[in-house]
Amino acid sequence: AQSVAQPEDQVNVAEGNPLTVKCTYSVSGNPYLFWYVQYPNRGLQFLLKYITGDNLVKGSYGFEAEFNKSQTSFHLKKPSALVSDSALYFCAVSNNAGNMLTFGGGTRLMVKP
């Protein structure tokens, strides 16, 4: 069975500092990896995905993520955090064998002025 782990329930960062939200996964076959963000009282919004190719993926709002196959990780990063980045972030995995998306438990990002 496939799974996603987001080891931090909450990440606190000061505005202007770099941020990292961690994600590790377990899946058979070739992984497809996703990051979604959820703002209060809203549904999930797609940020970026890794399917194949370059291990560094760039997405919306200045976010990027790096696929690391040996460490089975897909950490989300941003060079300079904004207060408006404060939200709930979900990592998700599927694979090339038709598996459905499995989501991690989510990490709350708090960016303080």
Added chain:
Amino acid sequence: ETGVTQTPRHLVMGMTNKKSLKCEQHLGHNAMYWYKQSAKKPLELMFVYSLEERVENNSVPSRFSPECPNSSHLFLHLHTLQPEDSALYLCASSPFRYGSDEQYFGPGTRLTVT
């Protein structure tokens, strides 16, 4: 904003009531999904429809009954729910039911069962 709308946004129902949640997507997608999001559990996939056929049913209790009359509309019919069914119910769609397709989510229906 995402092209997926859900109604109602909030619903309070008693355990003996029958109600329905509605989802509509304006993206021309062929796959639609129902998820349950509760405070203590990760996002749980409930049902998947692809080209109007149900292709996934993740051991969901029969008190939840999905319906997909066409590729743009998805319903979740609710009856004799339990308090533990209180949650945010999210609808999503994707171009096809491929693992590589990103999903587009609606804003959700906040359901409270009293």
